[in-house]
Amino acid sequence: MMAAMPVSQTKLGRPREFDLDYALEQAMRVFWAKGYEGASMADLTEAMGITRSSMYAAFGNKDELFRRAVERYTEGPASYGIRALSEPTAREVAESILRGAATASTSREAPHGCLGVQAALAAGDNGLTAQKVLVDWRQDGAARLESRFLRARAEGDLPETEDPRALATYITTVAYGIAVQAATGKSEAELQRVADMAMNAVSWSHG
Template sequence: MDVTRKAPIGRPRGFDADVALERAMLVFWEQGYEGASLADLTTAMGITKTSMYAAFGNKENLFRKALERYLEGPAAYTALAMHEPTARAVATAFLAGAVSACTLPGSPSGCMTVQGALAAGEPGHTARDLLVSLRGTGQEHLRDRFARAVDEGDLPAGADPAMLARYVMTVGNGIAVQAAGGATRDQLQRVADAALRNWPPI
């Protein structure tokens, strides 16, 4: 949409940047970094390429901003789960959040951080590496939280925090892949519940 009135230099007008970013996030979520063409993005955002570059920079920067929005919105459960009072509650909240986020009505199935650039050619290497790093950081946070649980006696002394973190992350990532393949929320919640039956007793 063309600018209809003069705006301050460096501050593009004529469209709602927040709405445009939300739409870009959905495109990246559904199609992945490389699958989302500039035409796909600008059409969904309702702006021209010129406006997109002026407001968000290049495609890589737009992806980063869309990813931030995803983490603060649909994927906010990952940070919230860390505040649960017990290690089991952390794992329960994390997996329930994954199930919910991956099966949101009106949103793409699966997880943007898993499918956004799982396999990428040269143009998508930066996005792939960004998501690998992001998933790794999430796993580290789980490990640290479970290590604290061991120290506090909430997990048995012989528990392996790193293994438990990888276990929870692996199940969460698998939920995302299954959701993208058409698994229902109920089916995936049953998987999450089954995974938690293996949680180490205190």
């Protein structure tokens, strides 16, 4: 279905002749595969099936397109992270994140690895905005996980000896490491074994 034309743009003439949702999906995949700096405007517009002027009209600039792509990634391929927070125990939360990372990072339907890791390979002033978007993205994810572990400890589900912040940092570090290994060609089975090892390294109250 065609995206609705904002009121401010209807005065300029006919509505957009492309599917905004599809275009954003394709942009996300380009950033995922090539990183922020590696994704040229030619790469992006060709994948999105639009002209450069249409891209600017719809998204403003490359930085804004990237920010929207990260949002889409969070709500789509990386949504396992948000869903994991609803698991009933701290152990299940952590396991869901690690196993989700192994599965999502090795999907045959998308680039291997994690957009939040791949796209972080930005250098120079042109990548500063993208770097900040990703730093904020990772910090937000770690903060949500820390909050969930704090709740688990308060409920007696996590031992008092476990530091929620350190545990959240550990789980996210392993999850990102899994994504890096996926990008180098490790299989899902190999990475699921890494998840097993990481889970066995932590003292859990249940299971």
